[in-house]
Amino acid sequence: MDDDRAGGDPPTDFSREGSWSLGGDYFFGCDRESSILGEFGWNLQPEASRELDRIDPNFARCSTASVAESAVGGAAAAAAGQEVQARPVGKPLSNDQSASSSSSEDVPEKSTASGGGSGGKPLSDSASKVKKKGQKRIRQPRFAFMTKSEVDHLEDGYRWRKYGQKAVKNSPYPRSYYRCTNTKCIVKKRVERSSEDPTIVITTYEGQHCHHTVGFPRGGLISHEAAFASHLCPSASQFYYPGVQLPRERSLSINESQVLSGETGKSQLLPQASHQHPADEGLLGDMVSPRMRNV
DNA sequence: CGCCTTTGACCAGCGC
DNA sequence: GCGCTGGTCAAAGGCG
Numbered sequence A: 001m002d003d004d005r006a007g008g009d010p011p012t013d014f015s016r017e018g019s020w021s022l023g024g025d026y027f028f029g030c031d032r033e034s035s036i037l038g039e040f041g042w043n044l045q046p047e048a049s050r051e052l053d054r055i056d057p058n059f060a061r062c063s064t065a066s067v068a069e070s071a072v073g074g075a076a077a078a079a080a081g082q083e084v085q086a087r088p089v090g091k092p093l094s095n096d097q098s099a100s101s102s103s104s105e106d107v108p109e110k111s112t113a114s115g116g117g118s119g120g121k122p123l124s125d126s127a128s129k130v131k132k133k134g135q136k137r138i139r140q141p142r143f144a145f146m147t148k149s150e151v152d153h154l155e156d157g158y159r160w161r162k163y164g165q166k167a168v169k170n171s172p173y174p175r176s177y178y179r180c181t182n183t184k185c186i187v188k189k190r191v192e193r194s195s196e197d198p199t200i201v202i203t204t205y206e207g208q209h210c211h212h213t214v215g216f217p218r219g220g221l222i223s224h225e226a227a228f229a230s231h232l233c234p235s236a237s238q239f240y241y242p243g244v245q246l247p248r249e250r251s252l253s254i255n256e257s258q259v260l261s262g263e264t265g266k267s268q269l270l271p272q273a274s275h276q277h278p279a280d281e282g283l284l285g286d287m288v289s290p291r292m293r294n295v
Numbered sequence B: 001c002g003c004c005t006t007t008g009a010c011c012a013g014c015g016c
Numbered sequence C: 001g002c003g004c005t006g007g008t009c010a011a012a013g014g015c016g
Helices: A030-040 A046-055 A057-080 A096-106 A109-118 A223-232 A248-253 A256-261 A278-282
Strands: A084-086 A142-148 A160-167 A174-180 A188-193 A200-206 A267-269 A286-289
Touching: none
Parallel strands: A084 A286
Antiparallel strands: A084 A267, A142 A200, A142 A286, A160 A174, A174 A188, A188 A200
């Protein structure tokens, strides 16, 4: 239940997030994994994938997701030793059309130069920013997942600075916007709670880190630990990756309807690792259902 | 003192 | 064309 907002009833009004919703179903296969992950800055060894396979063959194909997610939330899940339900997600795509409109935004950084960010404004130059008129905001690769946690901001090995918060329509919980504190890094992430299940935190990452994770000044564990944990936490799901278009079949292997209705691969993975540090509560809570969405 | 959070306003994209 | 909503900016305040 929790994990799913059954039937096309997106928790947080994803449907509305045009830009975040899929521009087209993009999944990628294992081949892409590493690259994808790499793009996101989640550098994991191939073993991770294998590890995953070993743990749950069913997810083998989705190892990518697993890895990626694990890099982020998986760690926590693993650490916390909580249940992990993997489930791909995708917004029902409306097909090509939608793809055309919103997906167009993710045009690789070419479009713009200025847009990218270099910038003009002090802090915000990040890539996907709203630049001048006429210039579209550039979307970075994104993926989202749901985590069961009491804390909104889950630690993932990087330092984030909150730069905004907005009330979400149809949800009593606000959505927070974070940006990587590394000046050279343009990664951003959004954090919001499911309106249906407050215990679920929906985190969406955008962009890729161009640096290594860092320790937490304020305490917490470091990336290594998280990464390690991630290996133990195979969560599966599929990635929606804007830049990669996968074969239809693949993208439909777990179709949206399933996803939305929560019927899908709701596999529960029980990470045996409990490498959790007492202070890690904030560390990516318990991954509930990773949802990779395009962007 | 530096960094981070909060918060209101502004702007752009999208749907109707 | 208009209105709504999402996303971002930037000033102010708080905390370590």
